[in-house]
Ligand code: ADP
């Protein structure tokens with residue numbers, strides 16, 4: 001590995017693929033005591049595989065997948081990209097209109113002039129649809145409704161990034177006293193991910209606004225000297241990136257909103273960069289101050 005003494009300040013950080021938007025943020029970073037993570041695309045790869053397809057009675061499974069993938073034509077949510085990839089039929093976005101994306105819920109759109117809704121149980125309930133008795137599939141479940149009728153679900157599965165566990169452990173070694181995961185995904189999936197990574201605290205089923213509330217609570221609990229960093233990919237979490245003491249956006253190719261809202265941008269998707277950034281900031285700041 002590269003000796004840290006080689007690097008100094010913002011320039012050194014940028015050589016490691018860590019873009020810091022000003023020297024105050026480097027100083028703040030050196031005081032990081034709490035690191036809060038978004039789950040999907042941050043700790044997990046954000047690449048979902050369709051593991052199971054459960055069409056409702058009388059619904060063709062291929063139709064189900066195609067309708068879902070088409071409705072997601074314009075979304076850059078990791079789930080949308082995954083559904084498009086899972087669809088074998090060619091996807092012509094010209095068939096799609098009136099798209100409405102609701103953060104923490106899913107999508108509604110017109111496909112070939114028919115109403116399609118794709119999202120979680122909360123979205124279906126908000127549309128007044130009753131879900132069939134839970135088949136309690138582990139993982140993330142995407143429900144689909146066609147023309148106001150429940151049409152079935154897809155069980156999709158994401159995997160952890162290979163460096164996530166190491167990233168959490170090295171934060172601890174770097175003196176970060178608390179790691180927290182926030183997610184809009186369900187409780188079972190959140191518990192499994194947090195457990196596997198050794199994250200002490202997690203909150204599931206959160207809407208984008210709930211994530212901001214959780215940040216407020218954590219900010220109110222911390223000591224005045226320490227700083228709270230939030231790490232996300234910017235999909236549904238730009239307000240949280242802004243609210244944290246330090247907003248860290250991951251994967252510079254992610255979204256413009258994330259780069260805009262963040263104080264620090266990581267050029268790649270590797271969560272282990274965060275401990276490195278803290279180490280660089282400590283080194284730099286111990287020289288400067
Ligand atoms: P996370 O907190 O894990 O990053 P989000 O807040 O982006 O997740 O989304 C929370 C949940 O909302 C997802 O797990 C999914 O159930 C639903 N959701 C959000 N956007 C979409 C979408 N474009 N298509 C389908 N479901 C979605």
Ligand code: MG
Nearest residue numbers: 038040235236
């Ligand atoms: Mg997210």
